Amino acid sequence: MGERGGPSGPGVYHHHLDALRGVFMLVGVFVHASTLGEDPVFDGIGYASSLFRMEGFFVISGFLAAMVLGKHGARAGVRRRLASVGTPLLFTLVLFNPPTLWLTYNFHNDPNVSFVDFVRGNTLPTQGGDLSWYLHLWFLFALIAYALLSPAAAAALSRLAGTGAYRRVTAGRLPAMAAITLFVVGATVVIRGAHRIVLEPVIGTGTHAVLVEHTLEFLPFYLLGVLLHQGRDELLPFFQRPAPVFLAVTGLALLASNREWVPVLSAGTGLVLTETLFSIPLIATLLALAARLVPGPLPAVRYLADASYTVYLLHFFWIYVFATVLSFDPGLRAPQMLLVTALTFGVTLATHHFAIRRSPLLRKIFNGKFGSAGRPTAIPAMPAMPVTPASLVAVDGERTLPLRRSRLEAGTGC
Numbered sequence: 001m002g003e004r005g006g007p008s009g010p011g012v013y014h015h016h017l018d019a020l021r022g023v024f025m026l027v028g029v030f031v032h033a034s035t036l037g038e039d040p041v042f043d044g045i046g047y048a049s050s051l052f053r054m055e056g057f058f059v060i061s062g063f064l065a066a067m068v069l070g071k072h073g074a075r076a077g078v079r080r081r082l083a084s085v086g087t088p089l090l091f092t093l094v095l096f097n098p099p100t101l102w103l104t105y106n107f108h109n110d111p112n113v114s115f116v117d118f119v120r121g122n123t124l125p126t127q128g129g130d131l132s133w134y135l136h137l138w139f140l141f142a143l144i145a146y147a148l149l150s151p152a153a154a155a156a157l158s159r160l161a162g163t164g165a166y167r168r169v170t171a172g173r174l175p176a177m178a179a180i181t182l183f184v185v186g187a188t189v190v191i192r193g194a195h196r197i198v199l200e201p202v203i204g205t206g207t208h209a210v211l212v213e214h215t216l217e218f219l220p221f222y223l224l225g226v227l228l229h230q231g232r233d234e235l236l237p238f239f240q241r242p243a244p245v246f247l248a249v250t251g252l253a254l255l256a257s258n259r260e261w262v263p264v265l266s267a268g269t270g271l272v273l274t275e276t277l278f279s280i281p282l283i284a285t286l287l288a289l290a291a292r293l294v295p296g297p298l299p300a301v302r303y304l305a306d307a308s309y310t311v312y313l314l315h316f317f318w319i320y321v322f323a324t325v326l327s328f329d330p331g332l333r334a335p336q337m338l339l340v341t342a343l344t345f346g347v348t349l350a351t352h353h354f355a356i357r358r359s360p361l362l363r364k365i366f367n368g369k370f371g372s373a374g375r376p377t378a379i380p381a382m383p384a385m386p387v388t389p390a391s392l393v394a395v396d397g398e399r400t401l402p403l404r405r406s407r408l409e410a411g412t413g414c
Helices: 015-036 040-072 074-095 097-108 115-120 135-160 164-169 173-203 207-217 219-230 235-239 244-258 268-293 299-325 334-354 360-367
Strands: none
Touching (some): 040 074, 040 135, 074 135, 074 299, 097 135, 135 219, 135 299, 244 268, 299 360
């Protein structure tokens, strides 16, 4: 079924995974800029992102998490991940999310509310804009939950990788991809069912319920990343290759779903599974492309991969700062969104270059860098669930599907 990829043992650093993860995070700026208004170009970027970006990010995160556990052991590996993820989460949540929420509220609602009144809750009963307290940081909460789960998941999947059944399915590309697909789809069905039957009646609705939903939604892809690391010599080379036939077939199914040609695929479980199936070959193709473009350490790529964490953490704040300073109104179109996006990239990259990367303390606070200054950490840094205008966000469950965001969502994630 074709040659396998190059070496992928424990001593190999997968530079292309870091690069692709950074790209996923940087695309989040375009996704969240789309929350400023209505535009087909930026809405299209948001829709395309919702099909693969967070799925791919969590596959990479699971792979790198398993790599850290293998290098440092379960206890030390979990401590490193909690510090690398939890520290930026805490500081960004406390320092940047409150003013970002205030700016978002004023932009989409009453521009005359002071920050003090906003904090006190003196706001309109019906509000536009995404005002979930965690905003784009939900993926860090997910990574913390996954970090706690990682040792058990890695141990179980390591045992799975030692079975005869595993050796049979990794004998060729076709059985390997079939096994990967069944693994992700099966995990999605089980987790989705458990969420609806067990958790929904207990946790109810609200922003906390959406946070749990997002965390569970991407767990199958994180587990796939862990599995790929456990099978990095057999399974990863098969997965990390273009899959044009698989991509074309699932793409047609997705088109049929969107056009409502096949009603069973257009809502509920049918839509969830259609989108999940499409994301698998698309992620495989993107990994193959990244491996070809980034075969080894490239200084420019390394720099952008490191800077992407800073850009992602701070970009939501600056999007609404610029939209407010430029006196834009809700409903702006692509040219204004592109201007805000460019300004946001400029100020966040400058912040990283001139401040964060030069300060060991700021690297710890905003990048989770607790190792040596010159070496990248293997701890996942990011993108997930999209933040969206109130007209598209559904905390009550009426506008979103269980364990899947609406295809029009602009950005509660990365």
